[in-house]
Amino acid sequence: MSVLFNAAAQILIKIGAGHASDQSLLSVSSLTSGAMWLGIAAMVIALVSWLYALRSVPLTIAFTLAASTQVIVPLGCWIFLGEQISLLRWGGIFLVTFGILLVAQPLSKVEERL
Numbered sequence: 001m002s003v004l005f006n007a008a009a010q011i012l013i014k015i016g017a018g019h020a021s022d023q024s025l026l027s028v029s030s031l032t033s034g035a036m037w038l039g040i041a042a043m044v045i046a047l048v049s050w051l052y053a054l055r056s057v058p059l060t061i062a063f064t065l066a067a068s069t070q071v072i073v074p075l076g077c078w079i080f081l082g083e084q085i086s087l088l089r090w091g092g093i094f095l096v097t098f099g100i101l102l103v104a105q106p107l108s109k110v111e112e113r114l
Helices: 002-018 034-056 059-066 069-080 087-113
Strands: none
Touching: 002 034, 002 059, 002 069, 034 059, 059 087, 069 087
């Protein structure tokens, strides 16, 4: 849950920041965007669910799975914002996904024994 809400928050905040009429770091117009407030709410939910994950899962598993944000955010930006993903970045997405699967599989077996 934490990873999904964190990824959603990043995309929503990007959308909300894009609605700003000026280039200042924090403008009033970006704070009037519904996407910005949804992003902030998603970030709070992500934090709460991350704290819950840390209480119930070993950190090695939680942190490894949190790396999937590095895959979900670019894919979400590609799908929802129309951002382009270079061939090199696709390679990175593949490597991160492979690494998560490689590391998470033995860790899940350790978790089953606990």
